[in-house]
Amino acid sequence: MLRLILGGAALQRCGITAFLSVASAAEVTFSNRRLVFPRIAKPSFAVILLALLFSTYALADSGADIYKTKCSACHGKNGAGDTMLGKNLKLRPLGSDDVQERSDDELFTIISKGKNRMPPFDRKLSKDQIHDVVKYIRSLKK
Numbered sequence: 001m002l003r004l005i006l007g008g009a010a011l012q013r014c015g016i017t018a019f020l021s022v023a024s025a026a027e028v029t030f031s032n033r034r035l036v037f038p039r040i041a042k043p044s045f046a047v048i049l050l051a052l053l054f055s056t057y058a059l060a061d062s063g064a065d066i067y068k069t070k071c072s073a074c075h076g077k078n079g080a081g082d083t084m085l086g087k088n089l090k091l092r093p094l095g096s097d098d099v100q101e102r103s104d105d106e107l108f109t110i111i112s113k114g115k116n117r118m119p120p121f122d123r124k125l126s127k128d129q130i131h132d133v134v135k136y137i138r139s140l141k142k
Contacts, residue, residue, distance in 0.1 A: 063136030066129050070121065079140040089117055095140040107134045 068077075076082045079094030092098055099107075111130050114120035121130065 063132030067136050095142045100141050
């Protein structure tokens with residue numbers, strides 16, 4: 001079974017039949033490796049695609065969200081390094097003067113390339129996402 005969820009719409013595939021559910025359910029069938037949408041589904045699908053295209057910034061993760069998913073396991077919820085991993089690695093609090101005195105470019109480089117035992121995130125996060133994380137780190141200043 002394949003299930004794809006796009007901005008409130010769910011595309012679910014079971015065998016050769018898929019179901020697109022938006023406001024009303026519409027059946028979508030696969031024919032010769034092509035999706036065949038019934039007339040009712042075409043306008044709904046077009047609206048969903050347009051909404052996704054024009055709302056990329058609304059759907060984008062903020063620096064805090066990215067930090068929570070990628071950084072908090074080591075650096076802690078509030079950047080204090082108070083997790084088991086953070087204590088074992090002897091991480092400095094991100095709000096400390098030592099970290100906050102670094103330039104944005106230095107923090108960007110550390111996040112993207114890694115440092116000591118910290119892994120690089122340049123292949124996991126976009127440049128914009130890393131800049132958002134740097135802004136979030138700035139908000140942790142004591």
